[in-house]
Amino acid sequence: MYNPALPEFLRTDLDAIDFLEITSDMFWTDRGIGASPPRFEEVETWVDVLESILPQRPVTAHNIGLSIGNAGYFDLEYIAHLAAWQRRYRFPWQSDHLSFAEVTAADGTEHHAGVAVPLPYDRDVLEMVVERVDRFQQIVSAPFLLENSVYFVSFRDQDMSEPEFLNALTRRTGCGVLLDVHNLYANARNHGFDAKGFLAELDLTTVVETHVAGGTEYAGMYTDSHSGPCPQPVWELLEYLVPRAPNLRAVTFEFHDSYYGILGPAGVRAELQRAREIFAAPSVAPQ
Amino acid sequence: MTLAAFQRALCDLIRSPDACLDLRAGVPGVLTHYDLSPRERDRLLDIVWQRGMSTNCTLYRSNRVTPIYTLLHYTCVVLGDRLKDTLDGYWAASDLHDLEFKHEIHRFSRFVRKQIEASAIVDPFIEEVLEFELALNDLRFAPRRDVLRGLQAQRETAERGSASFELHPLIRVIPFRHEPGELLRSLADRRVPQELPEVESFLVISRVDEELSARTLEPAMGRVLWRLQTDGEISSSREILDGLVENGFVVSTG
Numbered sequence: 071m072y073n074p075a076l077p078e079f080l081r082t083d084l085d086a087i088d089f090l091e092i093t094s095d096m097f098w099t100d101r102g103i104g105a106s107p108p109r110f111e112e113v114e115t116w117v118d119v120l121e122s123i124l125p126q127r128p129v130t131a132h133n134i135g136l137s138i139g140n141a142g143y144f145d146l147e148y149i150a151h152l153a154a155w156q157r158r159y160r161f162p163w164q165s166d167h168l169s170f171a172e173v174t175a176a177d178g179t180e181h182h183a184g185v186a187v188p189l190p191y192d193r194d195v196l197e198m199v200v201e202r203v204d205r206f207q208q209i210v211s212a213p214f215l216l217e218n219s220v221y222f223v224s225f226r227d228q229d230m231s232e233p234e235f236l237n238a239l240t241r242r243t244g245c246g247v248l249l250d251v252h253n254l255y256a257n258a259r260n261h262g263f264d265a266k267g268f269l270a271e272l273d274l275t276t277v278v279e280t281h282v283a284g285g286t287e288y289a290g291m292y293t294d295s296h297s298g299p300c301p302q303p304v305w306e307l308l309e310y311l312v313p314r315a316p317n318l319r320a321v322t323f324e325f326h327d328s329y330y331g332i333l334g335p336a337g338v339r340a341e342l343q344r345a346r347e348i349f350a351a352p353s354v355a356p357q
Numbered sequence: 358m359t360l361a362a363f364q365r366a367l368c369d370l371i372r373s374p375d376a377c378l379d380l381r382a383g384v385p386g387v388l389t390h391y392d393l394s395p396r397e398r399d400r401l402l403d404i405v406w407q408r409g410m411s412t413n414c415t416l417y418r419s420n421r422v423t424p425i426y427t428l429l430h431y432t433c434v435v436l437g438d439r440l441k442d443t444l445d446g447y448w449a450a451s452d453l454h455d456l457e458f459k460h461e462i463h464r465f466s467r468f469v470r471k472q473i474e475a476s477a478i479v480d481p482f483i484e485e486v487l488e489f490e491l492a493l494n495d496l497r498f499a500p501r502r503d504v505l506r507g508l509q510a511q512r513e514t515a516e517r518g519s520a521s522f523e524l525h526p527l528i529r530v531i532p533f534r535h536e537p538g539e540l541l542r543s544l545a546d547r548r549v550p551q552e553l554p555e556v557e558s559f560l561v562i563s564r565v566d567e568e569l570s571a572r573t574l575e576p577a578m579g580r581v582l583w584r585l586q587t588d589g590e591i592s593s594s595r596e597i598l599d600g601l602v603e604n605g606f607v608v609s610t611g
Contacts, residue, residue, distance in 0.1 A: 099457055099459055099498065102455060102460075114503075141361040141363075141364055142364070142365075170364065171456075174361055174365065175365065175452070176365065181454055182455050183368045183417075184368075184371065184372060184416075184417035184420050184453050187367060187368060190400070198360070221409070222409030222410070223404045224407070225400045225404070226399065227396060227400070260409065288412065289412040290408050290409075290411055291408065
């Protein structure tokens with residue numbers, strides 16, 4: 071996953087990556103809903119890096135601005151911008167998160183929630199998300215994936231489990247799953263459930279991409295801070311997943327740029343190499 | 358639709374640990390403004406007791422402080438022990454409209470300026486350091502190539518018209534009441550100088566080239582540039598004006 075520490079690494083170690091994923095929202099400043107055009111002001115230096123990589127490696131778009139679960143507002147202007155970027159850069163797929171980060175105030179204005187907030191896995195929420203995924207896929211001409219989010223609180227009395235919700239969503243819309251194995255590990259660790267049991271419930275034919283990362287204990291929970299190398303249980307989950315996910319096309323290593331000093335180029339290469347070895351391992355019959 | 362109200366209530370709790378504690382304690386009225394179903398109300402009453410709610414509240418504050426601490430780092434160093442109260446005041450007074458770093462630092466700066474005006478923050482360095490960092494970020498985020506292309510087009514027109522002058526759009530002037538080099542070096546070491554003599558100085562920062570650069574100007578030149586930046590007026594001798602044009606600080610626009 072691209073971050074501001076990586077331009078030098080990409081110049082010197084491009085052979086270490088098979089593809090690059092970008093958080094497309096970092097490549098522009100969003101002046102806000104209803105702003106006079108252009109609402110999205112591109113960050114020149116970042117776009118330069120993107121355009122230098124595109125002829126050399128496939129680039130996928132991982133977005134953070136859709137806020138697909140915000141019941142108060144669905145930002146079609148934002149989606150139109152993603153569609154324009156899709157026409158311009160032809161990403162193999164685009165993805166976002168199954169959560170919400172924008173929230174509609176009582177006066178109708180939009181505010182940022184400050185954190186990614188999980189959704190209750192209820193039937194009415196499923197209906198809303200299905201409708202929105204359909205709309206997204208009508209507008210943006212690329213396969214679309216939704217990522218399982220990390221969550222620190224759980225909602226009691228939900229209509230479905232998370233895998234049931236994801237299965238229904240992918241079945242009804244045809245969208246794929248970006249399975250963040252580290253998020254799954256964090257949720258299982260924080261909420262005391264079996265990650266492999268989660269995978270057994272999830273329709274793994276829908277998983278197209280997976281994220282791996284490191285995390286830290288913070289404020290009483292294990293968080294997805296993307297702090298350096300992946301912990302061993304995350305690699306083990308990836309090893310478990312790969313032979314069971316026949317349509318998995320990519321493993322993305324995420325780290326926060328502030329940890330590049332600790333990881334260094336050799337550390338990044340090592341994580342990528344380990345991910346590559348697991349991804350390329352001969353498939354064995356899942357048990 | 359109650360889902361929107363539930364999300365609003367949940368987000369309001371995440372940004373207010375006090376509201377979480379009030380709900381735990383059964384203080385009446387915490388949820389009365391939200392149109393919630395019984396199930397949604399039960400969920401919120403349950404959530405405020407979960408360990409993860411404290412994590413959410415902490416992450417909210419951490420995410421909000423990140424743009425400020427990253428892009429207004431020297432201002433934070435100058436605020437020192439006052440930073441926490443200043444942030445609390447800011448967050449109480451301002452909703453989070455978005456997490457765009459560029460926007461958040463301007464909102465915070467407006468709040469700090471008001472605090473300075475009201476003498477709630479009294480500090481010899483705060484104004485110049487804040488203005489310096491805002492100018493620096495302004496140039497960092499500037500669409501440099503577009504600006505240079507626009508300027509070139511303007512120049513081509515100007516050759517055919519009468520000459521007028523303006524500050525180069527990729528230049529910013531910041532007046533300092535203390536020697537900027539010494540002050541900024543101290544802050545880079547996370548140290549606020551105990552005492553620094555007052556001296557009128559002007560720092561010019563530029564992104565005309567790809568890399569940001571800074572230099573101090575002698576006061577006569579600095580005052581002219583400062584006036585040009587703030588009022589759009591130029592009043593100087595031909596000699597000073599020629600010097601400013603030669604240095605690329607001022608451009609002829611026609």
